[in-house]
Amino acid sequence: MTTTQGQCAISVYPPVLPPRDTASADGGPGVLVRVTDLGAPCRAVRVRLPAGDSATARAEVDAADWEITEPGPGTVEARPVGGAAATAPDSGTIAVRLHGLRPPSDGPLELGVTVLFDGGPEAVTSRHFIDRGVRGLAPITDFRPRFLAIAYRERTVLQWRRSDEDKDGYSLQRHDTTGSSARYGLEPAHLTLENGTFTYQDQNALTHTTAFTLFYEKAADEVRAATAVIVAGGDIEAGRLTVNGQVKMVKPPQNCVSKGKGTFKFKPAPTDGVLSAVLTYESESKAGRVDRAELTVRVTPSGQQPIERTLRIIDAKQRENLQLPVPQGAGVTIMTTGEAARAEAVWFPFGLAGRPGHLVHADAGAER
Numbered sequence: 393m394t395t396t397q398g399q400c401a402i403s404v405y406p407p408v409l410p411p412r413d414t415a416s417a418d419g420g421p422g423v424l425v426r427v428t429d430l431g432a433p434c435r436a437v438r439v440r441l442p443a444g445d446s447a448t449a450r451a452e453v454d455a456a457d458w459e460i461t462e463p464g465p466g467t468v469e470a471r472p473v474g475g476a477a478a479t480a481p482d483s484g485t486i487a488v489r490l491h492g493l494r495p496p497s498d499g500p501l502e503l504g505v506t507v508l509f510d511g512g513p514e515a516v517t518s519r520h521f522i523d524r525g526v527r528g529l530a531p532i533t534d535f536r537p538r539f540l541a542i543a544y545r546e547r548t549v550l551q552w553r554r555s556d557e558d559k560d561g562y563s564l565q566r567h568d569t570t571g572s573s574a575r576y577g578l579e580p581a582h583l584t585l586e587n588g589t590f591t592y593q594d595q596n597a598l599t600h601t602t603a604f605t606l607f608y609e610k611a612a613d614e615v616r617a618a619t620a621v622i623v624a625g626g627d628i629e630a631g632r633l634t635v636n637g638q639v640k641m642v643k644p645p646q647n648c649v650s651k652g653k654g655t656f657k658f659k660p661a662p663t664d665g666v667l668s669a670v671l672t673y674e675s676e677s678k679a680g681r682v683d684r685a686e687l688t689v690r691v692t693p694s695g696q697q698p699i700e701r702t703l704r705i706i707d708a709k710q711r712e713n714l715q716l717p718v719p720q721g722a723g724v725t726i727m728t729t730g731e732a733a734r735a736e737a738v739w740f741p742f743g744l745a746g747r748p749g750h751l752v753h754a755d756a757g758a759e760r
Contacts, residue, residue, distance in 0.1 A: 440504035685733035
């Protein structure tokens with residue numbers, strides 16, 4: 393995957409890592425980060441590593457008179473030896489190879505690459521996602537509706553990412569309160585691919601809150617992902633609650649993160665609902681390093697394993713969001729990590745009129 397941002401082009405290869413059980417004996421395959429097409433002298437290439445096993449990956453640089461340093465935890469940086477002059481635009485390619493990256497057990501592996509310049513722009517930052525191979529196929533990631541809720545009988549727009557840009561081989565299956573549809577192929581006229589994101593407008597007018605399973609098949613292999621769309625004025629089924637007819641919020645939406653950062657833990661949800669969260673970047677650290685900002689939302693249904701989603705950004709221009717359905721009786725925890733993280737989280741309760749709806753903080757006896 394290559395990102396071109398005015399003063400340089402940044403590419404990361406390969407786009408797919410092998411599954412964890414086939415990773416090489418030294419802890420994983422090599423990943424190559426290349427910076428080309430320099431439009432100004434380059435004085436450093438900084439790579440932010442993913443948390444977990446990959447935070448201790450080894451790095452080497454393929455550029456004359458350059459070396460690898462570690463300015464902070466989970467960060468490697470290539471720069472001229474002994475403070476030598478920055479690399480001029482006509483000096484060719486700066487290549488950083490990473491060894492020991494471990495494919496995550498779920499979702500893509502994320503790298504943040506920042507190129508620092510002398511003159512011109514101070515820095516260029518890009519994000520790169522490397523998929524984890526599943527039975528030889530790249531997985532489907534970030535599968536979600538463009539809009540979490542749509543009007544009655546409206547058509548939904550679905551989006552997802554996958555490093556393989558093949559448009560053939562996809563199919564969908566719908567699931568709602570009336571049952572499941574047969575699997576059906578995607579209509580090519582309504583499927584687009586732009587900047588690594590697939591977008592598909594499903595042609596079915598929805599009358600119920602609907603879950604979708606997306607399949608990709610090639611030969612005898614298959615990968616899949618699931619998401620859901622809320623239909624206002626239709627039937628909603630979330631957890632143990634089923635409501636026929638008009639869906640109404642019990643109370644106005646509730647802001648669950650008052651300070652923008654920290655840990656917020658809530659008592660079991662009094663009704664079904666949806667939690668929507670947004671992560672933005674507040675500032676750079678005083679030391680001038682780009683800090684990782686993270687937001688984790690954990691939903692723990694009663695008697696079941698927790699469902700956890702984490703958002704990560706490394707640049708002030710980035711903004712990430714998520715929506716998670718929360719069944720009645722589930723505990724909710726919202727956590728931010730990093731001084732630069734700033735989060736917003738809003739709870740949308742559903743159910744019958746007259747019932748309590750707002751989430752209650754675990755350390756409080758009343759709603760906030």
